[in-house]
Amino acid sequence: MVTGREDTDARERDAVAAALTKAFAAARPELAVTPGLGRALADAVAAAARAWPGVSLPAVRFVAALAPRLAADRPVEAALAELCTGDLYLACACVDGDPRALAQFDRLLVPIVERAAGRRGATTSQQTELQQIVRERLLMPRPSAPEESHARIAEYSGRGSLRAWIRVVATRETLRLLGRPQREVPGDDEAIAALMPADAGPEVEHLKQRYREAFKLAFREAVAALTDRERVLLRQHALDGLSIDRLADFYKVHRSTTARWVEGARRAVLEQTRRALGRRLHVAAAELDSIMRLIDSRLDITLPTLLREPGEAPGGPGRRRSG
Structure with missing residues (x-):
């Protein structure tokens, strides 16, 4: 019935x-x-x-x-x-930008990239960079081709597994990254020097010369202390030249959100640098504030060099803050 x-x-x-x-x-x-x-x-x-x-x-x-x-x-x-x-x-x-779908996609992508890159001797830093490259290749629209403004993942045919499709892209990007010649970039000393203008005054010039190593160590410590998201955001913005609007498209959030994220990561570098310099320089707080104001005004000039990691140093990139 x-x-x-x-x-x-x-x-x-x-x-x-x-x-x-x-x-x-x-x-x-x-x-x-x-x-x-x-x-x-x-x-x-x-x-x-x-x-x-x-x-x-x-x-x-x-x-x-x-x-x-x-x-x-x-x-x-x-x-x-x-x-x-x-x-x-x-x-x-x-x-369609469904947040849970993007999170599930990320869970697929990360181990695939790690395996593809690890087999070819990529460092941890290079693996992180490759993850972002593959994400961008597959999930971001291509502004250079207005007639094909969709994300590349829209081209997935479904005739083979999505994992295999991602693996092909990850392998190709790994070979491209590890096979390309390293660009000439300023060394640490030049990067630190760029933080201080030539006309900063005799007192700051004295500090710059006397405490160059302290500056260098402080910035390394500050960058190492970034969370993965902060590091990736700064690399995307400062190294890859992605605008706030493109980052907003990538992460499927409002541009004000990505602007806040990028500025928060930049502030994290400055705050950690201040703490590290305070421990090393033993100068008065007012003097340290003056130095940090100079650094703040010129940080964007040298941030790409501070973030670039052509290879891992002995002992790895350092402990990062959770978050």
Whole structure:
């Protein structure tokens, strides 16, 4: 005997199947629609959603993205079964900027990059840089190609696993990074000298000469104390030249949020530098404040050099603050 609830559920399933069939037909009008297609699509959507709990993607949107990826020379339901629909579901949600999808994508990406880079002798710092490069390559729109303004992950076909697709990009970027010649960059001494203007006055010049090593150690300590997010943000902004607006697009947040993040990371460098210099220089607080005002006004000139790490020093990059 069919209960009222079962009858309602059946009608709802039929309505969902009809809506998905309609979305599919609109995306691929040349393909024949079989009687069981709507249910097959509904099952594929449900299985994909179960694979990524919490990821939000409308079923009709997913089917509209899935339909163009089906092989035209195969029966529709057979072609559907050949796709990695769960991975495609995650990729589509990433294109739409769903925060949980992006977090899940990151969990896939990090170990893949670590393995690809580690096999080729990349340092920890280079692995972190590669993670950001691959993220940007796959998740950020390409402003240089307005006609292709979508993120590259929108091109994922679903015909192989998403992990394998990421691995190809990670391997290529690893070879590109480790194979390119290192650019000529100022040494530590030049970077520290750049923090102090030539006309800073005899007292500051005296400190600069007498405590050059203290300045150098203080900045190294300050950069090492950054959280991973602070370091990555500063590297993206100062080294890679990503504007606040591009960072906002990348992280799917308002530009004021990324501006606050970048400024917070910059402040963290200055505050840690002040503490480290205070421990080493033993000068009056007013004098230290004067030095820090000079450094603050010129930090952006030398920050790229302070952040660049062509290789790990003995003992690693130092302990970082949690966060």
